[in-house]
Amino acid sequence: MGHAGPTPEGERPVLNTTIMLFLVQDGITNGAIYALLGLALVLVFAVTRVILIPQGEFVTYGALTYATLSAGQVPGTARLAVAMGVVAFGLDLFAGRRSLHPSLVGRAFAVNIILPVVILALTSWLAGRQTPIAINIALSLLIVAAIGLFLYRIAFQPIAHTSVLVLLIASVGCHLALQGFGLVFFGAEGQRGPTLSDTAFTVGPLRFSGQSIAVYAITVAFIIGLWLFFGFTLYGKALRATAVNRLGARLVGIRTTLSGQIAFLLASVIGAISGILIVPITTLYYDTGFLIGLKGFIAAIIGGLVSYPLTAIAALVVGSVEAFSSFYASNFKEVIVFTLILPVLVLRSLAAPAVEEEKD
Amino acid sequence: MKQRLPIMVFALVMAAIPFIPGMPPFWIVLLDNIGLAALVAMGLVLLTGVGGLTSFGQAAFCGFGAYTTAVLTTAYGVSPWLTLPASLLVSGIAAVVLGLVTVRLSGHYLPLGTIAWGIGLFYLFSKLEFLGRNDGISGIPPLTIGPLKMLDPGTIYFAIWIAVLIAALLTMNLLDSRTGRAIRALRRGHVAAEAFGVQTPRAKLLVFIYAAVLAGLSGWLYAHFQRAANPTPFGAQAGIEYLFIAVVGGAGYVWGGVLGAGIVVILKEILQSYLPYLFHGEGQLETIVFGILLVVLLQLAPTGVWPWLMARLPFKPKRRPPDTSLTLPARKRTVAAPAVLLQIDNARKQFGGVIAVNNVSFGVQAREIVALIGPNGAGKSTTFNLITGVLTSSGGTISVLGRNINNAPPQEVAKLGIARTFQHVKLVPDMSVLENVAIGAHLRGHAGAISSMLRLDRSDEARLLAEAARQIERVGLGDQIDALAGSLSLGQQRIVEIARALCVDPILLLLDEPAAGLRHMEKQQLATLLRQLRDGGMSVLLVEHDMGFVMDLADRIVVLDFGTKIAEGAPQAIKTNPEVIKAYLGAVA
Numbered sequence: 001m002g003h004a005g006p007t008p009e010g011e012r013p014v015l016n017t018t019i020m021l022f023l024v025q026d027g028i029t030n031g032a033i034y035a036l037l038g039l040a041l042v043l044v045f046a047v048t049r050v051i052l053i054p055q056g057e058f059v060t061y062g063a064l065t066y067a068t069l070s071a072g073q074v075p076g077t078a079r080l081a082v083a084m085g086v087v088a089f090g091l092d093l094f095a096g097r098r099s100l101h102p103s104l105v106g107r108a109f110a111v112n113i114i115l116p117v118v119i120l121a122l123t124s125w126l127a128g129r130q131t132p133i134a135i136n137i138a139l140s141l142l143i144v145a146a147i148g149l150f151l152y153r154i155a156f157q158p159i160a161h162t163s164v165l166v167l168l169i170a171s172v173g174c175h176l177a178l179q180g181f182g183l184v185f186f187g188a189e190g191q192r193g194p195t196l197s198d199t200a201f202t203v204g205p206l207r208f209s210g211q212s213i214a215v216y217a218i219t220v221a222f223i224i225g226l227w228l229f230f231g232f233t234l235y236g237k238a239l240r241a242t243a244v245n246r247l248g249a250r251l252v253g254i255r256t257t258l259s260g261q262i263a264f265l266l267a268s269v270i271g272a273i274s275g276i277l278i279v280p281i282t283t284l285y286y287d288t289g290f291l292i293g294l295k296g297f298i299a300a301i302i303g304g305l306v307s308y309p310l311t312a313i314a315a316l317v318v319g320s321v322e323a324f325s326s327f328y329a330s331n332f333k334e335v336i337v338f339t340l341i342l343p344v345l346v347l348r349s350l351a352a353p354a355v356e357e358e359k360d
Numbered sequence: 361m362k363q364r365l366p367i368m369v370f371a372l373v374m375a376a377i378p379f380i381p382g383m384p385p386f387w388i389v390l391l392d393n394i395g396l397a398a399l400v401a402m403g404l405v406l407l408t409g410v411g412g413l414t415s416f417g418q419a420a421f422c423g424f425g426a427y428t429t430a431v432l433t434t435a436y437g438v439s440p441w442l443t444l445p446a447s448l449l450v451s452g453i454a455a456v457v458l459g460l461v462t463v464r465l466s467g468h469y470l471p472l473g474t475i476a477w478g479i480g481l482f483y484l485f486s487k488l489e490f491l492g493r494n495d496g497i498s499g500i501p502p503l504t505i506g507p508l509k510m511l512d513p514g515t516i517y518f519a520i521w522i523a524v525l526i527a528a529l530l531t532m533n534l535l536d537s538r539t540g541r542a543i544r545a546l547r548r549g550h551v552a553a554e555a556f557g558v559q560t561p562r563a564k565l566l567v568f569i570y571a572a573v574l575a576g577l578s579g580w581l582y583a584h585f586q587r588a589a590n591p592t593p594f595g596a597q598a599g600i601e602y603l604f605i606a607v608v609g610g611a612g613y614v615w616g617g618v619l620g621a622g623i624v625v626i627l628k629e630i631l632q633s634y635l636p637y638l639f640h641g642e643g644q645l646e647t648i649v650f651g652i653l654l655v656v657l658l659q660l661a662p663t664g665v666w667p668w669l670m671a672r673l674p675f676k677p678k679r680r681p682p683d684t685s686l687t688l689p690a691r692k693r694t695v696a697a698p699a700v701l702l703q704i705d706n707a708r709k710q711f712g713g714v715i716a717v718n719n720v721s722f723g724v725q726a727r728e729i730v731a732l733i734g735p736n737g738a739g740k741s742t743t744f745n746l747i748t749g750v751l752t753s754s755g756g757t758i759s760v761l762g763r764n765i766n767n768a769p770p771q772e773v774a775k776l777g778i779a780r781t782f783q784h785v786k787l788v789p790d791m792s793v794l795e796n797v798a799i800g801a802h803l804r805g806h807a808g809a810i811s812s813m814l815r816l817d818r819s820d821e822a823r824l825l826a827e828a829a830r831q832i833e834r835v836g837l838g839d840q841i842d843a844l845a846g847s848l849s850l851g852q853q854r855i856v857e858i859a860r861a862l863c864v865d866p867i868l869l870l871l872d873e874p875a876a877g878l879r880h881m882e883k884q885q886l887a888t889l890l891r892q893l894r895d896g897g898m899s900v901l902l903v904e905h906d907m908g909f910v911m912d913l914a915d916r917i918v919v920l921d922f923g924t925k926i927a928e929g930a931p932q933a934i935k936t937n938p939e940v941i942k943a944y945l946g947a948v949a
Contacts, residue, residue, distance in 0.1 A: 051471070154655075158659050165414050168414065168471055170658045173653075173654030176654070177650075177655070179647060180650075181648055184645070294475065294479065297472060297476070298476060301473070331487045332483070332484075334480070339480045341473060342476075
């Protein structure tokens, strides 16, 4: 992430108002990204009970796919989407083998085969041409969204009924595999992408780039959008119902697999957007996403994995703590950020009501 | 001794392996690594598989063990063997500190919390000056026994595998004991365990510390095996891998940890050495395959490989039947029991705006069967939960033998001799009937974790099991004593709960719908049993919907409706009470 801390080793600059404002600004920009990721994690957990460790991979995939497209190359993620689509199609056919209606096969074929193949064809065709940024962004989002969707279909849908622990371990497996693929596709070198907008303006000592404004705007838009979606739409309520009681949701006609797919789709898009937003500011490596995702986690945990506004506020706190600790004790930045969770956990355990959990 | 035979064979095989002529030293290194991983995985088996507490942070505890000995031996010149207790102590203390915070967390908070402090500690190891930052500490002296220096993988092999075998034995002993049953009950929620006096937070902390100490031992061995310590093997990735090992092997089984370590370490080695030839690829192909295999494995065998193998064994291990001639001393009672055992005065429970129990008062006398009846939602089970301390009351007093037990924790209520069953059966389904029932006698045993591990608890344990077997016989389930509780019919499971409650040696038995799911004959047997218990001096308070059963059995009936007591009296009077008829059948009936 963008490091504001202008700290040469050893010599400690004095914190004045300008630096403090810089740190606050940096913290808010980082925090906004963590908020987006935290929201996605809350969303996925609430609907599927999956603790989505690979959220970080969605970030790097989005960022590096965008950077690769901008460099005029075909990203490996487009091919991965096709491969995962084929597997997902196979699983769909296998799952529906007792009643293979043409409509079912057709739908599965369209979603799992045609969609990723079209995306791949499009990226190959566009490679080497001067494509506008908007198209690159759209393509990156499509590719990562497809991967997110297929990831749920392949890895989680078959074990959707199992315990949180089993889902968590599967999630770790997905993280390992996707991170390994990331290294194959993007190499060990870090990459940066072109900025979304080069405009900038200054208020007092602070300089606001168009990029950071975009970060704030998109984060706020997503928070409001998710709040509206879950609070006021039928699909949003169906998703919440799935989260509370899978069987009950099925009995009233909610397709729980669809809920899971929507959740993963949203999460992967949010992750990819976060990645595209930060890749112009900071150099991303194939494995950077894991740490970024975990900081989103801290925010999500502070938010109790249920509350969107609380998660967003917590994310800003995490971002600010990170910025300030990189100023005061840059060596221990990560230690401080990850230790931040302990007092929160203490508070949560004190406040947690002693409810009986019916575990399977 | 028969149960120990496979372990002795395994120990002999492991001891013989280094002496096989032509054994490649590389394989010995591999076995060393398997042993080191198995130690950590075994702790996780107890913590995650048995206790239900998922931890991604075990690698950090290895780090505590490794760095403790690294610092003490290199900077202070302490002899390696002397650092062993120090390493274990440091990991244990770290576990107490982290455990006090994390162990109380419910469900998914725990794994997330462990990821967070796991990573935090990793960065701490890699930034601290006196731990050598990212480079770590090298030049750690080898373990020595007299003139023998354990410099090469072939000699430290024995140290590692002796540690594995001892740890496995201690862990199995612990699981097969009074404390072990309490730990095994944790995974199914704490209400049932606490109703029989188990201090669940303490039990959780215990397994957390135990797992951390095993990880610390692994770290200590690792430091002297590598003769160096750096942060990498103690990071989040390693923590994830240990959990993976436990799940692959079978997270609920001690030997699953060892098997999982073998599978994963060997698999990683194969992947690392052959994948580059197959694909000519650069990069971490093994992590991709590793991750995919993990997902596939979970879909095919979510419980792991060890139980899958055990199910295919031609012979089944059998346990010795308990010697029922042993007896437990009866629980201490107050000398002159007053006539009124349980007195409830204006008990009240509000959930937000809902008044579930509205100033209800009644009493239970000695040698009396009282039935608590009422339509669904009348507050019967809530009343039970108030009496047994599961819920805190919003008002009124509840006293047992003249002692106020308002909002006493469930364990204290159990100590007074109040035992209960649950409306929704709360047994541990993968434990045998005998073991489930023995949890009821938890407060009548005394052996702690250490004495259980060292098998000093056997006479205590034998008496507990004998008592459990007697109560199972008494409720008529003698044939099912070794069956898994989850395999019984729902009606039988309710009877098992009664046997478990009887193991408390109670003065008052609270039964929540005991006859539900029973056949006619079984109900009659149950009624006979309850009458016998009453005539033997016990009191019974039961919630039941089967009116025939209740009217026939109860000495007195208390009727609740919408949280309020509407009638109390002998069965004959209740049958004709207009209020009761109105509550059950409606106003015009």
